[in-house]
Amino acid sequence: MEVILSHYYDIASVILFGIGFFTLLLHRNLIKKIIGLNIMDTSIFLFLASKGYIFGRVAPIVSEGATNAELYINPVPSGLVLTGIVVSVSVSAFLLALAQRLYKKYKTINLDEIIVLAKKEEE
Amino acid sequence: MMVLEFALITFLIVCAVAFTFSKRLLTSVIIFMAYSLIMSIIWLIMESPDLAITEAAVGAGVTSVLLFLALKKVNALKGKKDE
Amino acid sequence: MPFVYNVPFFSIILCMVGGIVTPFFRNRRLTQIVNACLVAAVFAMSLTLFIILLSAEDSFTYMMGHFPAPWGNELRAGPLEALMAMVFSAIMLLSLVGGMRGINDDIRPTRIPLYYTMMNFLLSSMLALIYTNDMFTAYVFIEINTICACSIVMAKDSGMTVVATIRYLIMSLLGSGFFLFGVSILYTITGHLLMSNVQQSVIALAESGQYTVPLVTSLGLMVLGLAIKSALYPFHSWLPNAHGSSTTASSAILSGLVLKGYIILLVKMCYRVFTPEIMASLHITEVMFVLGVLGMIMGSVKALRETHIKRMIAYSSVAQIGYIFMGMGLGTTVGIMAACFHILAHAFTKPMLFLSANGLVDVSGHQYEMKALRGAARRDILSGIGFTVGALSMIGIPLFAGFAPKIFLGIGSMESNFHMIVTFLALALSTLLNALYYVPAVVAFWSKPKQPQAQVQEAGGAVLHREMPKRSVFLLSSIGVFIVLNFVLGIAYGPIMQMITTGLNLLG
């Protein structure tokens, strides 16, 4: 119990990671897979961002004369997550474009059907 | 504060589970928007305003618009069920 | 600081600028020339750096910005990195030149500038993966690498390639997700992202026994992510389609280079973040060894059952990746040296196989099935020779590039009895299986077309002779260079091994 209380963000992000992971593996619908991937990514960002927080400190907007590190939270995870968010949005745009392209060709967004149709087409 | 955080985390997980079980793609995308907004509030609580702004603009804004456009292109906006 | 130390930075930024500028061009020819010049320039710079570093037995870190070690980004270069950068740019140049006709035929003209953009970014990201000294930079460039690799698969716009691309992309993103999670956990317990600082913390943690579980998990996640991306056996399902259906230059580069970029990052992590001893004490090497052995055998078994020539070569890549992971899994320096040598050998052989397969397919009416390719080598002799050399090298015949790594794998496994027995059995079995699918293919290519098939041939033959494409000078010359390089690697393995040893010693 104590462990859960001191690690609640970690556990939440692992649960979200699991949900995203299962969606990615088990759903055959491409759009769902893509949203699942996004959830997986955001869960990792939640995990990483929670590492920067320190109780009772404020956002790292350093005002003049108060450059004491004791006052602010850790800025590093925020910066890393910022990078990650942009990476994740560009990747999902690419995936969505691929899904649309496949729909245009095969009229379905179920990955299994698409694979079967593509194999049939090749023969 | 901790109660609020727990409530938000619960909501986050509920959103994720609801997304997995939703049969309409449109519902899934709207749930995903809600998920992103909750995430941005959580980051605000964690004192990372940069992240909160970015997630609200990118996650709930741009990604969702792109998802809606994709749904329109794959004809998933009409009808009752998609899968 | 000597001026030559700027080479890693220059080569990365040059490729990136090239990638940004390329979409401006409207002329296809100009794009190709500019791209070839860029890659050649990177090759020349890396060669210079390599010679200087090797002769001085020197390595250095390069500050990206005004801030030293734990605060800013850093690049790091030593002889091994310079060697890899040199080989990568050389192979990219040869594959692009050799596959040029394929690119012009398969890809729509409006897409070609974008294709070369992707190639530039691909090279820059691989160089960044080779040179980086920072875990998070590695993650960002892994993502660039993923997107570029997927784009060059889908450049040839058929249904199969788009399907292959989306499967490849989903698996790769799963891999990068794992990698990022691993990096996050590692950052949480060490507080650093720069490899050298992380290493200090990791050694301290391993000594004090603190945070062992997170340490194992993060290492496992990172290895898992990179293994998915480099198609280690149980995670290989995306590879055959992606490599088998794309255009020749893409297949060559994907098989020869992209898979290796991740493995080099893994080798670098193995030395610069964790030490080999810590890797062994956390039992990650055992897993890599087992999966590597499985991959060696299963990849070959799958390739045996394949009749589509490009997919057969792609499955053979799975087996070769198994060799590399097995070498790393041995946990000895010799094993890792053999793995590095096998990276080179495979990088020199696999693009050649793809290019010559393309040459053979071109003279057989664009058919990929083995039956249709019977006698193809007689119609295009140099491609036939290229395929034969590549096949012999993959089997591991002496004098060819693939021979030396097997010897060294054997030597590397001698430290423990269990490893030795398994390695020797696996090597023997894998060689046998390789021979079982490569030798019949080579024999079929060189034998005369069968008499009963004459009618078929005649029907197709009329088309064949009419459409017999002009021999592409580019294709021939690049296959020729590959053959020569293969022999160089196979005969002069002693000095090359020496170079790798120097590089690995300096890496630690």
Place this chain on the structure above:
Amino acid sequence: MSNSNFNQDKKPNAHSKTPWKAFAGWVNGEYPEDTFEKPELYQVPEQAHGAHHQEEPEQPAPAVPEQDAIQAGQGHFLLKEKFTRFYKVYIVLSVIIGCCVVGVLAFAVCSLPPYGYAENPVNNEVSEKYLEDGLADTGATNAVAGMILDYRAFDTFGESTVLFVAVAAVMMLMKRSMNKKDEEGERLVAHETAIDKKDQNLILKYGAMILVPFIILFGVYVILNGHISPGGGFSGGAMIGGGLMLYALAFGHEKISKVITYRAFTVTTGCALLTYAGCKAYSFYTGANHLGGDIPKGIAGAIISGGFILPLNICVGITVAFTMYGFYALFSKGEL
């Protein structure tokens, strides 16, 4: 496929309402049965839908030629014939693997340092230096902006490149070719344009008219203040991109695509990235070779301060805004 199997299993025994199923039903907008007076009236179409579940959802006429619909049906058929057993194995395997991964992860994160303590290994000399010397080193009040655009600028450059690469990849995929006539696509676009013209969506238009200037203005504000307040190039750029999207949605593409043509798009994005690369190359080169090359930091807290951070934020903002709009345009009509 797997999911539809699960759903079918669930359908018949929907009467036994566990909270879980009630929740799943609520997500999908199914009403609890007892609220209806005549359940069978509602049940019948529901079951019929469940049975014909595998049919394609209703398609608008121009999008689907008949042949393709048949083809899609065949896909279902083949799938059933060949792959059922394989997918059962696949599902079981992936559930096992997934459970293992999640379990190991949960176990591992529980032994990490606890949340929110200053003694954690994360809060070491690195973050201290960013906070204490950040103002003097970079001139940026916002320590995050100073960190990502000055200390760790190489990562951020890579990140902008990811956006550019992604938009290039989408362009490669979606851009309709000039030579080969893409009749279906053109017909679709023409169809949509006709709908847009006919459809006088007044609320959207007036709403957009009021909102778009403010959205874009706020985006510009966020970009320009990126070094002294939260935000920066990425968030501001995404906002401007969102504003452009809203404008294009409300007023159609014609007006906006006169300004943002393909050429203008590539040149602007490319030039912004090249400026970025130039600035960063200068500072990397001078930094690594110890050539000095400091540029004045200005007064902390003023708009013109922070050395390269302001121009870099502007470059990033332009790239992101154009990229986001580019995704939108390529998605909705296949060209810029």
